[in-house]
Structures are given as structure tokens and as C-alpha cells.
Amino acid sequence: MTLGACSLWPFYPAPPPIANLPATWSGDVTCPGCVPHQQALTLFADGSFHLRDEYPASKRRRGSEVFFDVGRWSRLSGDESRLILRGGSEAVRQFRLQADGHLRQLDPSGSDIRSIRDYVLNRETGLDPIAGPMRLLGQLSIHADAVRFQECLTGRDMQVIEALPVSVSKQYRVAQKLLDADAETPVLTSVLGSFSARLASANESAAGPVWQLDIQRVKRFWPGETCAIGAGAASLPLRDTPWRVLAIGNEPIPADPLAPPLALRLHDDGHVSGHSGCNTLRSAYRADDNALSFDAVSTTRRACIGPSQQALERAWLQVLQQTAAYRVVGSYLELLAGDRVLARLIANEMH
Template sequence: MKLLPWVMPALMLWAMLAGCAESPTVRQLQEIRSGAPPAGSPKTPSGFRLPATFVGNLPCADCAGIRYQLNLWPDGLFFLRTTYLEKPVAAGETDRFDEIGLWSFSADRRKLSLRGSRGARESFTVVRPDLLRKLDQKGRPIASELNYDLTRQKTVEPLEPRLLLRGLYSYYADAGRLKECFTGRTFPVATEQDNVALEVTYLKLQQEPGQWLLANLEARVVRRPKMEGAGEQPVIVVERFIKILPGETCETSMSTTELEQAY
């Protein structure tokens, strides 16, 4: 059977496009280096400008108060630090807890909800664009004369969460990146501190270039200038490499609570 003159070039073009579309390593590398916010970033109430830092001292049952610092980023990520004020701390324990996660607003844009990687499920009513008021665990107003308000600061205050992270790690074209399990976001990994141990172990265990392998880390999330374009992006700094789990995925690995108990 003789092919029409245009058929063979069309088939070759289709094969080339299909190969590019199914090359996750190239696509994901372009995504992480672009630094662009994910498509469909959540919408905010009118006048609610981001990024923003909200701070407040909220009631505590057994301490002087719980200081909240909440940093909200335009792409739907949040950083949260809660510090238990004047609370006795035993050796090896801490009075400060960091978390990263995803934020969203209700359909009427009156309620802000947080879903954190350490299990936090908190919500706030938007009193004004510069004032959030904490709600109870069922998302209802708290009947109390105590202060449950977080106020917006004039500038975005620095916050570098330190926490256990679990995610799919890949090293390709001299760039490491981590697809964090809870948020599903892919972060560049800085070439400093215990990153060498992570890279060396990964290169021993990978079966093909750019393969994604599940890794457990103690890390810090920092804001750094983008490799391309203006602005900043979150970057993972590995403070302690724990291990890589070949064959595991985010869905089949242990929960965050189990991870904390194991290390």
C-alpha cells in the first residue's frame, strides 16, 4: 500500500510530540525552574492582598498564650508557627511547632481554612482584610471574651519552618527537587547542609535518570530568589537526611504521625 505524500511527515511529527508530552523529567524540570504559581491558584476576598503575615497571641489552657504567626502565599501555600508562651519545656522537647500546608476560602470568601502537613485543621472568619478571628473545630464562632484575633502586619515577616518532610525526590541535570507528599507541590532542593548525603544515597538507589524516590528528611523551608524571572520561591534546605525508601510512594508510606514517632 502506498502512503500519501503527507502521511509520513505527519506520523513523524505525531511521534515527536507524543514523546515530548510523555517525558515527565523534562516537563517537571521546566515547571520547577519556571517558578510560576500553579494553575488555578485560590481566589481571595476583595481587598485581601497576598503575600501577608498575620500574628496574634491566642488563649492557652496551660500557658500564658499561644503566639501564632501565619504567612499566606498567593499560590495557596501557608507557613504557620505556633509558640507556647511561658510553658515549661522538658529536655528534648520544644515549645514551638512549625507547619506548612494549603489554605482555601469558602465560596462566600468569608472563611479561611488551613490544612496542614502535621494534621492541623484550623479555620478563621475574615472580619476585615487585615483581621482574622479563629473559629472552633467545627468552624463556628467561639463564644468568649478572650482574644482570638490575628492581625495583619505591615510587612511580610520572615518565617522558615523547620519540620519533618516526606516527599518524592529526584535529581536531574544538576538540580534536586522534592515533591512534598501532603501539598503535592514540587520544591527545589538547595545544595547545602545535608544535601550531599541525600544526593549520594539517591544516586546509588536510582534505576534510571530522574527517577522519583520517596525520601524522609528533617528540613527547613526558606524563600529564595527564583532561578528565572523576578520574585521568590520556597526552597527546601536539608538539615538532616533520614532515608530513601525505594518502591514506596506517598500513598503507601507511613503517616506523618508515624514518621514523627519513628524519628
């Protein structure tokens, strides 16, 4: 959804080189020979960002998949045209603001991507808030007169605009009792929610519109946990979390901005989707306690670009065949065969 400049999204004049935020940039960032990939990025003048990666349905992909990220953005000291985005993914994202106002995607080291493709996001005339719904992690507090949620990656402290079900409130109170805490103590909570904004009321100190959150579903409480990101974070659920492969065995996956990441998603209905670096993959899985196994994996039939990608695809598919158990630690997933770690993955989406 694209909104005009008269929307209620928090708006502040930003210092050069980026004028009139919030603003949205979008474009096609499909690498050569890869599945279609559309990206949209909205920057807000309070230093937060929303990003959406969309892989539309195609001849090689039965359905579309969408991944979100949120977090904080800043400019690099000494090079204010270079933007650094820190969100839920392990590595920072980097862009360069061009003289024409568009954003050029950079590689993980901050250098231009050398490719026949032009990895540029064009500034849009309208605003796409990229509001969700998306998975969010934050501190939930329920009081008699209000429900609030402080999101971990952006730091926003937001009013929850719809009343939560009575059953959720009861679970929240149980979580507080586990902490032996009073009614004012927030509880780390994973939710599915959508952002919105409203005008500040007369008794509020905000200079402009303020953030709100519409929670569609509360997924889990983590009593006693904090907003730590990484191994110290509250463990994410195995199912329905998009995972990206960091390492196979002891070998880290080399950063390649031109190749799709090795990816895995175990859906609630028992089917598996993902990517091998060359092809999309499909399978089914069985999980019980810490046991995990995959059925035979089917892939599309696109040839890999070069022997290194082919070897990586073969190694990843072999990991799935050998997996017998799993372990989730914070935002990391380990696929196991006995005591041996076959692969290590990280949540590819903010929590």
C-alpha cells in the same frame, strides 16, 4: 524573623477579600488557664500557607516548644470570608477574615469560639515567612546538574540550593536500586529543611520569585512510597515526632478548642515531654524494636477545669503507665499493652 515588603518571597496580587499576599497574621491564642500559646500564620497567593505554634518557656514550662504546619488554603464557596487550611494535621483549621483585615480563629465546625478570650490573629505590617527549619516529606530527585524536592503538603517543586553530602547521594542511589528504577525516578524522603525564594532567571518561565529549599538533614528514605497522608503514608519515626492523642481505648478525644490537646514527644536523648490536657508532663522512656515503656510521669500541678478534663488527664496518664509496646502506621502511633490498643495518636506536625 520579620521581613519587609521588598523581600523575594513569591508575591502576587490576590482577589478580594485578601489583598497583597503574602501576608502574616499573629497573636496570642492561649486558652483560659492554659500554658502560653503564640500562633503565626502566613498565607501565600499561590494557595499555600506556613503556620507556627509556639509555646514559650514559662514558670510551668522549662523550655519553649515550636510546632510547624504547611499546606494549602482556600476560601469556602459561598462564604469567602471563611478560610480553610489543610495541612499535616488530621483536622482542617478554619479562620474568618474580619472587616478590619484580622483573622478570627474558628472551632472545628467552622463556628465562632465562645470564650472570654479573643482568638484573633492580627495582620502584621511586615512579613514573617515562617521558613523553618521544619520537618518536610516529599519526592527527592538527584540529577547530575540539580537536586529537586517536591513537598507533599504544598505540592511545591523546589530546587535544593545546597549540595547534599556524598553519603546521602549514595543512600539515594541504593533506594533507587530497591525500586529497580532509573536515575530519573524520585524517592520519597523525610528531611529537615528551610524554605527560601529567589528571583527567576532569564531562562525560567516563572512570572516572579521562585521557591527554594535548604536541606539541613536527610532523615529517611522510603523507596516505593508516595505522598499519601494518613494510614497510607510512609511511617514516621517514633522518636522526635510530635504526637497528638486522637483516642484513648475506643473513645475519641472530644474536640475542645479551649483546651490544649493531649500530646506526646519522645526526644532523641531519652526524655519525654507532652501535655495531659491540664498540665505539662515529663518522663523518660525506653524503646527497643516494638517494645516501649515509660518511667514515672511527673506533671505540673494546675487544677483541671471541670471533672471531664480531670478524668481525661487521669486516663491519659494511666495509658503511659500501662504502655508496653507501640506500632507506627503512616502518620499514626498506637500505644499497646499486649494486643490491646491503649491509645491512638497522630503526628501533630507535617511530616
